[in-house]
Amino acid sequence: MISVVIADDESLARDELTYLLKQCSDVDIVGEATEGAEALALILDLKPDVAFLDIHMPNLDGLAVARKLLEEDLNLMIVFATAYDRHAIQAFEVSAIDYLLKPFDEERVIKTMERIRQRIESPLTAAKGHVLNNALLELLSKMTGDGLSMPKRHTQVSKISKLAVQSEESVVLIDPQDILYVYRENREVFIKTEEKVYLIKATLQTLEEKLASYPFFRPHRSYLVNLNFARELVPWFNGAYTLILNDAKRSKVPVSRAYVKALKDELDI
Template identity: 40%
Template sequence: MRQLIRALIVDDEEPARQELRYYIEQNADFTVCGEAAGGSEALELAYSLLPDVVFLDIELWDLDGVEVARLLLKQERAPLIIFATAYDDYAVQAFELNAVDYLLKPFTAERVTTTLARVRQLLQQHETPSLAGLLNQLAANRKTTKVAAWKEDRLLIIDPGEIIYAEAQGHQVLLKTHQGILRFTGTLQELEEKLDRSFLRVHRSFIINLDQVREVVPYFHGTYRLLLKDQEKTEIPVGRTYLKDVRSVLGF
């Protein structure tokens, strides 16, 4: 008998939980394994129930839903995350967290069915004896194919290959691209986790696109700078703690 896909619903409004439960349970291969009215309760239930997917409201009474999602995704067996909320202001953060979908209230049967089909497809793509450990493997192998970043008041969705380098400046991360300087809304660490092996962290403040390296320039006291292929011929410092990795990847 095929194992049911286990869903956890997190919303501080009981009618919203009941409505979502009804739509989910119209699908014979899904079951709602639990409900939570707040973020703390959601984390406790997720650790004990090990759901395959979490439907997560953002405006909770105790914790921010986006932060709850980040904590859930750090689990050894991370669930798929679907934001189910009345607010559309968090779509960018949902995208950056690789959420499976972003459901806006009021829910409709058709929209929920589409979301469940997406969950079903993601889980079926990975053949395992059971669903245990599936999302840990998925998180390790999956990298984003797009990056969301701001250019003034416009949100651009770009291919990672367009990034020449990323630099942390204070509390913001700037992306040097062929379209100019863009602003990434997360941290440098969060950006690094999204990018594939064509990118390398070379300094606590810099990630570079390896395809954009033109030359390795020796610097003072055994340090190096990387000369890039951009029009400005930008030089990026190599931090001492990152030098071993840079040497290994670039072969010098």
């Protein structure tokens, strides 16, 4: 079994990540923490295989906790959870660690667990861990010790001007600003504009990355919505909401309860 500690000050985020990790039969969640100091003490006591650390936590943030843990030279894998897009955290793309973008995506969590299993099964795990942990310590030193800060979620990055989708008779080029929302149905992904619905051969995660420079938000694990079209946020059931768009049909997009707080923050509600 792979022992795991989850540290996040948002209960809905902890619940969502716990749910996704429990879909893996080889994962044992041995502890949860709600702030940095508690996470540090818990991890030092339980010595799990993996620590999932939210970057923004009270008392000690995730970066500070990671620095202290790495100084202990534990045989520990660290996965950051963050609301920043991948362009803002590309420095974390080293094989010693991984990151999960909030709101959590099931496919991305599965990929993270696959990387963790590969690391555990490798006979060179321990040696690799020490070398890569040193690289992570250097990175964290630059980010926290030298006063460098993470860019905000919508940091300016190069924009794609068009998305190519296959229609029945031709390839259609769609302006991302015309997209109302993107959604996944079974294993297929669709783009919805005011005029039409297009099937696209890409994952929701890939489209989220391509559209990172536009005001798209993930309100549900199966949806990606253009916030330029947001009109109303209406309570629905059991803490979930419905986002109503301002297109002619007043399209509705579900907002899972785990993502409500992040959406309200994004909309300054």
